[in-house]
Amino acid sequence: MEERRYKHVQNFLKLQIQKGYYVVGSYLPSENELCSTFSITRTTARKALEELLKEGFIDRQHGKGSIVRERRKSLGLLNVKGFSEAVGKDVSTVFLQHPKPGLWDPAIHFTISETELNESCVHFARLRRVGEVPVMIEYNWLADTGLKGFPGIDFIEGSFFKTLSQHYHIEITGSEHELRAENATKNIAALLKIPHDSPILHISVKFHTSNNNFFIYSELYCNTENYPVGNSYHL
């Protein structure tokens, strides 16, 4: 499958921003400039810019242009982006549980369909750190339908979503979240190195994919003391 034109422009601009070629507050090329640079029409240029807007990379102002936004020092967990893209460079990941066949866990807050319950389930868990500080624990479950030989494959660049995309051509198309403030259980508190009963942010996620009946379920436990969870919404 050929890469979509708008996606090409979108990724090109995103890379320029991430590499610092456009500093915060500066203007991206105008829609018309993008049209002539990439030999596309305004519809396509606008689609690329709208995606960057949704991802929080730019603001757009009528009559002025597309302005590069400040990337906040918070965890952008409430959208489709991965953890590392959200927070910056000094993040690390440790597997608490490598992917292996397991059971659908009652810890999952979202409702699991009958057909999913009849499939076998793969589980893995990771601890995320910023510098040396553990900030989030992530438990994941998914049906292994169609993911031939999945438990046993190394993650591409440590990213589960990249692996899904490149090995199985499955893309994340959206997500649902439920957020709760809770007291840390003993187990969670120990892993996050915080006192028992500290308040933590519990996020339940249901990822939707390009495969219509295939979802990924995550339960996240975040220590928000130093790294609040960030989000932005447009239009």
Next chain:
Amino acid sequence: MEERRYKHVQNFLKLQIQKGYYVVGSYLPSENELCSTFSITRTTARKALEELLKEGFIDRQHGKGSIVRERRKSLGLLNVKGFSEAVGKDVSTVFLQHPKPGLWDPAIHFTISETELNESCVHFARLRRVGEVPVMIEYNWLADTGLKGFPGIDFIEGSFFKTLSQHYHIEITGSEHELRAENATKNIAALLKIPHDSPILHISVKFHTSNNNFFIYSELYCNTENYPVGNSYHL
């Protein structure tokens, strides 16, 4: 200003859904049907449907159609929708502080610009309930620049955003959020009728508006025990 065509279609469909003319799981008219019904082109029809998608009212499936989604029983606070649209019918609101001139409060987590600090500030606070249960406290601050005679106007249908739109032609165009799990202060705990030190979800919001340098700041304190905060993200 004439209402945008896509907005007209969007609002029409939203009303149909809210009134129950389309049950959960059923299909909205196809893009081509909307084109002929409203005498518009597909671009316009698609724009309307994409907005409904972003608002979480529908899912869209390639080759099938636009499917009405289940409205979750959670607080959809992380997007632009108002509180009452998010949760359902049995919500009520009590003013803890009617709008009045005040000071920019250090409780605001987002950075306030110099120009805003030089403006005078209006503050109001509300308590939100579902049934008889208090679930959220909301503190709001905004510059009163250009909002002639604002403190003193009744809210249209109890909605601050509707008032902004209809009295001042200011629309909400987006928002940023930061989320933290905290222990309830004595004050917050008393208002939410929960034990002191219960975990609560603290959401800091910066609303962007069609007026480029005008923002609205909110600090929300949520009891997520019975009503988790919900969110969804698309594409």
Next chain:
DNA sequence: TAGTGGTCTAGACCACGCC
């Protein structure tokens, strides 16, 4: 007034889901 983004038209071709 020139340049920008926002809306809209009238087409086209393609990929997906289903019968």
Next chain:
DNA sequence: GCGTGGTCTAGACCACTAG
């Protein structure tokens, strides 16, 4: 094969921002 949504073209007019 047919209808659906996804991408894309080549225009047009309008509203906002700025010099």
